[in-house]
Structure formats: C-alpha cells, structure tokens
Amino acid sequence: xxxxxxxxxxxxxxxxxxxxxxxxxxxxxxxxxxxxxxxxxxxxxxxxxxxxxxxxxxxxxxxxxxxxxxxxxxxxxxxxxxxxxxxxxxxxxxxxxxxxxxxxxxxxxx
Amino acid sequence: xxxxxxxxxxxxxxxxxxxxxxxxxxxxxxxxxxxxxxxxxxxxxxxxxxxxxxxxxxxxxxxxxxxxxxxxxxxxxxxxxxxxxxxxxxxxxxxxxxxxxxxxxxxxxxxxxx
Numbered sequence: 001x002x003x004x005x006x007x008x009x010x011x012x013x014x015x016x017x018x019x020x021x022x023x024x025x026x027x028x029x030x031x032x033x034x035x036x037x038x039x040x041x042x043x044x045x046x047x048x049x050x051x052x053x054x055x056x057x058x059x060x061x062x063x064x065x066x067x068x069x070x071x072x073x074x075x076x077x078x079x080x081x082x083x084x085x086x087x088x089x090x091x092x093x094x095x096x097x098x099x100x101x102x103x104x105x106x107x108x109x110x
Numbered sequence: 111x112x113x114x115x116x117x118x119x120x121x122x123x124x125x126x127x128x129x130x131x132x133x134x135x136x137x138x139x140x141x142x143x144x145x146x147x148x149x150x151x152x153x154x155x156x157x158x159x160x161x162x163x164x165x166x167x168x169x170x171x172x173x174x175x176x177x178x179x180x181x182x183x184x185x186x187x188x189x190x191x192x193x194x195x196x197x198x199x200x201x202x203x204x205x206x207x208x209x210x211x212x213x214x215x216x217x218x219x220x221x222x223x224x
Binding site for chain 2: 045046051090097
C-alpha cells in the first residue's frame with residue numbers, strides 16, 4: 001500500500017530563516033511526487049511536482065529514492081509562505097489518484 | 111477562466127438521509143476527481159471520472175457513488191448517511207488526468223451529518 005508521512009504537524013520559523021518540510025513515502029514502484037499548498041481561506045493548489053524539476057516561489061524539492069523522501073526546502077522563508085503544506089504521491093503515468101500526507105502547518109514569524 | 115465550482119458550499123443532513131454534491135470543472139477539463147477531507151483521516155481519494163466513465167475508485171463503501179455528465183460536470187452521491195460522513199468534500203479537475211496535468215481544486219462542500 002502507498003503511504004505518505006509528514007512527521008511535523010506544525011512548524012514555525014522566523015522570516016529569513018531556511019525552512020524544510022519533511023515528506024517520506026512508501027510505494028512499491030516509481031511514484032510521482034507533488035507538494036500542494038493551502039493558504040488561509042484559499043483553495044488547495046499545486047506548488048510543485050517532481051516530474052517538472054521546477055522551483056516555485058523559491059521552493060524546491062528533491063526526490064531521494066534511497067531514503068524515500070521528498071522534502072520541501074526554501075532558503076529564506078517569507079511571511080507569505082505561512083500555509084498548510086501537503087505532500088502527495090501517485091503512480092507514474094497517472095495523476096488521477098493522489099495519496100496525501102497529513103499536512104504540515106507552516107508559520108513564518110516576523 | 112473560471113475555476114472549479116462546487117455546489118452547495120454547505121449542507122446539513124441527518125443520519126439515514128442521502129445527499130448529492132455537484133462539481134463543475136474548468137472548461138475543457140475532462141477528468142474530475144473527488145476527495146474526502148476529515149480531521150482524523152486527512153485527504154482521501156474517493157473516485158475519478160473521465161468521459162463519463164469511472165476510471166479509479168478509492169477504498170470507500172458502496173454508499174458513495176458518482177457520475178459524470180457529457181459536459182464533464184460531476185456529481186457524487188452518499189446514501190444512508192452516517193455521522194462519520196461529516197467532512198469537507200473536494201473535487202478537482204484536470205485536462206485528462208495525466209501526471210503532467212495540473213489538478214485544480216474546488217472550494218469544497220462542507221457536509222455535516224447530525
């Protein structure tokens with residue numbers, strides 16, 4: 001069975017500090033991994049996906065197959081980064097069925 | 111482009127009743143997925159429809175069903191409601207459901223079962 005684990009429910013950092021949101025997964029096969037974000041009173045939206053190797057809003061995520069991790073990182077956190085972040089995976093070839101982690105609430109303090 | 115819309119936004123029902131939720135995808139999107147979000151279980155996949163056919167189904171009882179119309183609008187139905195069905199129900203649309211397609215989420219329907 002596939003599973004996504006986000007060990008931190010809450011994470012607080014100061015503005016300008018680096019931030020890392022952890023995501024570990026278990027999946028037998030080649031997963032595709034995503035990070036979704038939900039800002040206060042907004043919809044859940046895609047932040048970035050592994051397949052695109054992109055950097056969005058200064059965030060990057062590296063897939064480590066050996067450690068089965070897909071941690072989200074940003075070198076300098078901003079107050080507007082405060083949000084709920086969800087890591088998700090799906091099987092390669094389809095994004096139709098996402099398995100989500102439980103989410104990490106990030107608060108960036110002034 | 112208008113985003114994904116869901117109606118109604120809030121719903122209160124009693125145990126044993128049934129409920130129908132509606133989702134209108136972004137114009138041109140043919141894949142619609144449904145998710146249940148609860149504090150205890152988080153976000154869980156219910157099912158996905160494409161061209162009026164259910165392609166994927168999550169691990170939910172048969173009381174949960176859905177359908178998709180020719181204009182890609184989708185409905186989900188929950189029969190014989192239980193207290194544990196209280197949740198936020200989200201739908202998401204994408205062009206065709208490929209891994210390179212972005213899934214766009216709606217605002218959700220908040221269902222409360224009394």
